Amino acid sequence: DAGVIQSPRHEVTEMGQEVTLRCKPISGHNSLFWYRQTMMRGLELLIYFNNNVPIDDSGMPEDRFSAKMPNASFSTLKIQPSEPRDSAVYFCASSLVEDTQYFGPGTRLTVL
């Protein structure tokens, strides 16, 4: 099994640009999570999906952030417009419902 796949692994962009992060969950998993990790705030849950449906997006910081899961094998996290304070490592994780979460390698985002 390839595990959770995230792309890109590194992203450097300028303030105001749109950023799209991508995630492919483990085949057969029906829950998907997006997390953000910074030195100041640690690891925070942004949003999670069950069976492609967003269940809890209370962690999404503001309207500039949006996440979609058009099918069971793909999800995106979009930031538009990006700001320097969005610089962080963004992790995607997947699981079977109410089971162990498996994390991807993360995308390191730098907004200049």
Added chain:
Amino acid sequence: DAKTTQPTSMDCAEGRAANLPCNHSTISGNEYVYWYRQIHSQGPQYIIHGLKNNETNEMASLIITEDRKSSTLILPHATLRDTAVYYCIVSNAGNMLTFGGGTRLMVKP
């Protein structure tokens, strides 16, 4: 989710057992104790979880006190590759994990 309290950092000699404590005094009856770890620059990795009985797998053992207000993760023979941040999390469902600061374990030769 109930909050957990962990020491900020710990050291352990290579080959010795690493015992990582966690306090969760406000844990509810239906909440599990989960342990994850994060090796530098990698995503968090699941280690083990339990409800009230002690648990063991190929990675570690989890000892939960009878009153469930605290637990200890035991790495029986720590190696340099076990150097990581270890997170203790309580949750009534594996879906909702709230990560705290964790314990930074340094395994030294």
